[in-house]
Amino acid sequence: MQALLSTTYFxxxxxxxxxCRYDSVLIERCDTYRKQTYRNxxxxxxxxxxQALTVPVERTDDGRRLLTxxxxxxxxxxxxxxxxxxxxxxxxxxxxxxxxxxxLRPFFERRWQYLCDFNQAIxxxxxxxxxxxPAIGHTSAYSPAVTPCAAPVDGAAPPLPRxxxxxxxxxxxxxxxxxxxPLPDPAFEPRPYYQVFARRHGFxxxxxxxxxxxxxxxxxxxxxx
Numbered sequence: 022m023q024a025l026l027s028t029t030y031f032x033x034x035x036x037x038x039x040x041c042r043y044d045s046v047l048i049e050r051c052d053t054y055r056k057q058t059y060r061n062x063x064x065x066x067x068x069x070x071x072q073a074l075t076v077p078v079e080r081t082d083d084g085r086r087l088l089t090x091x092x093x094x095x096x097x098x099x100x101x102x103x104x105x106x107x108x109x110x111x112x113x114x115x116x117x118x119x120x121x122x123x124x125l126r127p128f129f130e131r132r133w134q135y136l137c138d139f140n141q142a143i144x145x146x147x148x149x150x151x152x153x154x155p156a157i158g159h160t161s162a163y164s165p166a167v168t169p170c171a172a173p174v175d176g177a178a179p180p181l182p183r184x185x186x187x188x189x190x191x192x193x194x195x196x197x198x199x200x201x202x203p204l205p206d207p208a209f210e211p212r213p214y215y216q217v218f219a220r221r222h223g224f225x226x227x228x229x230x231x232x233x234x235x236x237x238x239x240x241x242x243x244x245x246x
Contacts, residue, residue, distance in 0.1 A: 023191040025049060025160075025184050027198065028089060028140045030076055031063040031147070031229045034244065035209045036198050040148065040155040041245040042208070047186045048144075049195050050090035050137050051163040054078075057201055060089060061136060063229035064200060066218055067111040071225060073200070074104045078136060092136045105129035108231065115217050117238035121150055125231075147230055151242055160186060166193045179205060212244055 024043040028050065029036050036059065040046055054060065061076040077095040081087060105126065112118040124146060133139035137159075148155060166182035182193040197204040211226030215236050219225075225232075233241045 023047065023186065023189060025186045025191040025193045025195055027052070027058065027060055027195045028137050029059040029063075029144075029198075030061050030074075030136075030140055031143060031231050032059050033064070033198065033200075033227045034211065034230055034233050035206065035227050036194075037147070037151070037153075037230045038209055038245045039194060039198075040144075040157070041153055041242075043155075043192075045156040045158065047158045047160050047191060048137075048141070049160050049163070050088070051160050052089055052195065054087050054089045054092050059198065059200055060140075061092075062200065063231065065108065065111050065229050066216055066222070066225045066232055067107070068218055068221070070222060071228075072107060072111070074107060076100060076104075076136065076139075090135070090137050094133055094136055094139060096132070101129040112217065112231070112235040115235040116215075118235045120238060121234060124150060147234070150234060151230075151245070152239070153242065153245070158187060166195070181206070214244055 022043050024039045024046045026036060026039060026046055026048055028048050061078055062073050064071055064073050077097045077100055079093040079095045128139075128143055128146075133142070144157070164185045166184045168180065168182050181197065183190050184193040185191075194206070197206050213224040214233065216224060216232065217236065233244055237244065
């Protein structure tokens with residue numbers, strides 16, 4: 022089985038679940054870039070509630086829309102320092118922040134030109150920390166989603182769209198895994214785990230994989246399989 026995913030910046034638990042559960046995944050690079058998605062943002066839990074960390078991207082001079090693979094990261098607003106400071110503030114008291122900090126800090130020190138390359142490097146590092154070894158490829162052309170003909174039965178969630186990817190059909194999560202308007206995903210049911218601020222705000226589901234990693238450490242894998 023194969024899944025088709027959008028690129029993500031420290032993507033949510035749901036996204037990393039797909040890396041664990043599918044035989045292979047393809048990361049979409051040839052779609053038209055959309056704002057306010059996990060492509061350039063992640064969501065973490067802080068003492069004051071949820072906080073979105075957004076990587077600024079460069080705009081084109083002529084206002085034309087870019088393919089995701091062509092989107093460049095902007096240095097506007099000292100965002101690397103702000104993101105790392107936010108992570109330290111949110112997770113310095115978590116059980117495993119210090120354990121993983123040295124592996125993750127370079128992503129907030131080094132400059133990357135393209136968002137897709139940056140996200141791929143993050144994915145490889147996080148997969149190493151999780152001790153998972155997914156088969157990951159990248160699209161070379163865009164294929165639109167196709168909704169299966171089967172209709173929902175007895176109030177069940179609508180069938181997951183599929184798309185042709187790499188010469189085969191794949192389960193399409195490009196629009197399903199979204200911070201603003203997620204689509205139904207019957208295969209994903211968030212399971213509570215320890216969070217630093219749960220007593221104050223309750224359990225916050227499907228946050229950035231960093232939240233799971235900093236709080237659960239080597240046991241994080243058990244929330245993904």
